[in-house]
Amino acid sequence: GQQLNQSPQSMFIQEGEDVSMNCTSSSIFNTWLWYKQDPGEGPVLLIALYKAGELTSNGRLTAQFGITRKDSFLNISASIPSDVGIYFCAGVHGSSNTGKLIFGQGTTLQVKP
Amino acid sequence: NAGVTQTPKFRILKIGQSMTLQCAQDMNHNYMYWYRQDPGMGLKLIYYSVGAGITDKGEVPNGYNVSRSTTEDFPLRLELAAPSQTSVYFCASRGGRLPNEKLFFGSGTQLSVL
Numbered sequence: 145g146q147q148l149n150q151s152p153q154s155m156f157i158q159e160g161e162d163v164s165m166n167c168t169s170s171s172i173f174n175t176w177l178w179y180k181q182d183p184g185e186g187p188v189l190l191i192a193l194y195k196a197g198e199l200t201s202n203g204r205l206t207a208q209f210g211i212t213r214k215d216s217f218l219n220i221s222a223s224i225p226s227d228v229g230i231y232f233c234a235g236v237h238g239s240s241n242t243g244k245l246i247f248g249q250g251t252t253l254q255v256k257p
Numbered sequence: 258n259a260g261v262t263q264t265p266k267f268r269i270l271k272i273g274q275s276m277t278l279q280c281a282q283d284m285n286h287n288y289m290y291w292y293r294q295d296p297g298m299g300l301k302l303i304y305y306s307v308g309a310g311i312t313d314k315g316e317v318p319n320g321y322n323v324s325r326s327t328t329e330d331f332p333l334r335l336e337l338a339a340p341s342q343t344s345v346y347f348c349a350s351r352g353g354r355l356p357n358e359k360l361f362f363g364s365g366t367q368l369s370v371l
Contacts, residue, residue: 150299177360186347186362187300232299234360245290245351245360246316249299 147171150233150248157223158256165251166217167233175236176209176216180229181250187232191218223255259283263348263363270338270370278333278366280348286361288351289331291315291323293344294365300347306331338370 179187193209302315
């Protein structure tokens with residue numbers, strides 16, 4: 145079945161540094177989503193991507209939908225302590241009306257003040 | 258507007274017991290999902306539903322059952338609990354059509370099977 149491989153698994157960075165993480169799949173996805181999860185909470189949507197090659201920003205976050213439709217990356221610029229959490233990529237395979245949304249394994253981000 | 262409501266928040270089961278995790282949403286969303294999250298791992302899709310009366314298996318459906326008799330409710334049933342089902346369970350819903358891909362999550366149910 146479809147599987148999303150997310151890397152790196154964890155990152156420990158200094159406040160102010162930029163962060164980059166990515167997600168790859170052997171299958172084509174029509175929608176890529178990036179979520180953040182704080183401890184004890186459900187994930188919250190950060191960015192949604194709908195077209196191959198699309199580059200979208202949300203404040204200090206930038207995400208891109210890969211040209212091959214099999215990958216996506218998320219960049220966080222000038223990290224701050226509240227960026228700490230687990231970041232998940234998620235993909236919708238095929239038509240969004242099929243409903244099937246699967247998640248990558250997550251990237252745990254720690255920011256040292 | 259409560260969003261997605263999950264109950265209970267915590268539960269301990271003995272091996273072989275059964276239970277139902279409840280999930281309800283008041284946003285008239287067609288799409289509902291059950292995920293499980295093991296420590297340090299991502300969310301694995303158990304079952305999902307694209308509307309009342311329609312359900313389908315996700316990545317890890319074994320040991321679980323669902324039903325969707327109404328738009329609002331999407332209960333998850335564990336028939337014979339096993340230690341491998343110890344996890345945090347999240348229910349989620351979304352409106353469905355592009356560009357509305359925002360997935361609303363419940364607060365989670367922490368389940369331990371001993």
